[in-house]
Amino acid sequence: MSAATDRLEILPFTSPNLRSRVRVPGSKSLTNRALIIAALAEGKTQLSGALDSQDTQVLIRALNAVGIPTHHNPEAFTIDVVGQAGSIPVASANLDLANSGTSLRFLTAMLALGHGKYMLDGSPRMRQRPIADLLAALNRLGAIARSETNNGCPPVSLDADGLQGGFVGVRGDVSSQFLSGLLMALPYAGNPSEIEVDGNLVSVPYVTMTIEVMRAFGVKVDNRKNKRFIIKPGQYFGRDYAIEPDASAASYFFALAAIMGGTVTVEGLGNRSLQGDVDFVQVLAHMGCLVESGVDKITVTGGQLKGLDIDMNAISDTVMTLAVVALFAQGATRIRNVAHIRHKETDRIAAVATELRKFGAEVIEHYDGLTIVPPANGQFKAAEVATYDDHRIAMSFALAGLKVPGTVILDPGCVGKTYPGYWKDLDQALGR
Secondary structure: OOOOOOEEEOOOOOOOOOEEEEOOOEOHHHHHHHHHHHHHOEOEEEEEOOOOOHHHHHHHHHHHHOOOOEEEEOOOOEEEEEOOOOOOOOOEEEEEOOOOHHHHHHHHHHHOOOEEEEEEEOOOOHHHOOOHHHHHHHHHOOOEEEEOOOOOOOOEEEEEEOOOOEEEEEEOOOOOHHHHHHHHHHHHOOOOEEEEEEOOOOOHHHHHHHHHHHHHOOOOOEEEOOOEEEEOOOOOEOOEEEOOEOHHHHHHHHHHHHHHOOEEEEEOOOOOOOOHHHHHHHHHHHHOOEEEEOOOEEEEEOOOOEOOEEEOHHHHHHHHHHHHHHOOOEOOEEEEOOHHHHHOOOOHHHHHHHHHHHOOOEEEEEOOEEEEEOOHHHOOOOOEEOOOOOHHHHHHHHHHHOOOOOOEEEOHHHHHHOOOOHHHHHHHHOOO
C-alpha cells in the first residue's frame, strides 16, 4: 500500500492463514516526554528507538528554536539532546506545533520556566483544542499565560519569568496532558509544588508514564492516589534512555489478528511496558481472542469475536481500533467513559460513529462513547472513509477494508503524524 495519493483503496485479504511478526516504531508518548525531560536535564541524553514522525519532528524543531540543541538521526532511531539544567536559552520565540497536542501543552509548561516571551500556535484544529486549564494553573504558579483569542485554545501567549511553585489545582477530565506538563516542569520551580486534580483524572496510565520517565531521569513524585501530587525542587540528569515500541500503534496489528482470525506477534513490547495501551490485548481476550504476553513480545490469535460493554477511559487512544473490531463481533459493543476524546485531533466519537455507519453498522452516539451493532447477517457496505486529518481514524478503518471489498481511505498520508511507515508495515504483516 502507498499513501502517495489522496485516496487509498484497501485490498481485501483472502489468505486463510495469517501468521506474522511485527515490530512497530517507538512510542510517541515516551519519545515526547523524554525529549522535554532531557531538554531540562543536566548533561547530555541519547534516546534510542525514538519515534520519527510529524509529532516528534515539530517538538524537536521547537526545542532547537528555543536554544536547546538536539540532533535527530532517523536512520539510527536516535535523538541526542544537550540538556540546559532547567534554563531556556532563548528569550523570545514563535513556535508552530502543527496538531501535536502533547508538544504544545508540554512546551507551554516547560517554557514557563524561562525568562521571556513565547508564542505557541498550531493548525486550525489545534486552535480548537482546549488548553485553558493548563494556562490557569501556570498563572497561579507565577507565569502570565493567555489564550490570544480568549476562547481557551491556542494560540498561546506566554510571558515567562520562572515558576514559583506552591499549591495549584488542575482539571483532570479534559486531558491528562495538562497534569503531565506541570509535573515535568515543576522540579525547577522555586519552591515545592502541590497539584490537586479537580474531578476525575482521564487517561491515568499516561500520568503514570510521565512519573516513571521523570524517575528514570532522577526526579521522584509523591503521587497520592492520582488526586494529589507533591513535587519538590530537583534536577534531571542526562542519560541513555531506550524508548519502547508504541503500544497504541501495536493495537492495529493486534486488531488485525482479531479481525482476520490469524496470529500476530508484536516484538519488543511486553507485559512490563510503561504504556497503558498495552492492555488493549486484554480487551481482545474478553472478546474471544487468545493472548500470550511475555517480557519482550505479545502474541494475539483471533477467535470467535463477541461484543462487550467496556470502560475505555484508561486506554482511550485505542477506542477507534476497538470500534473497528466491533464491526466483526457477534452482538453489540458499548464503549464508555471516553468523552474527552471529543477534544482530540477530531471529535473522535462523532467521527467514528459517522464512518461505522457507512459500513452498514447501527451506531448510537452517546456523550461519553458509542454503542455499535454490526450489520445484520454480515451485510457490509463498501465505504469511502473520511479521516478528518486524524491518523488513528485512517489506521483503524484500514483494517475494515481487509474484510470489506471496496473500502477506500481518504488522505492516507495523515498517518505520518505518528506512524509514517504504517502502510508499508501493514503490507509486510499481510505478506504482501
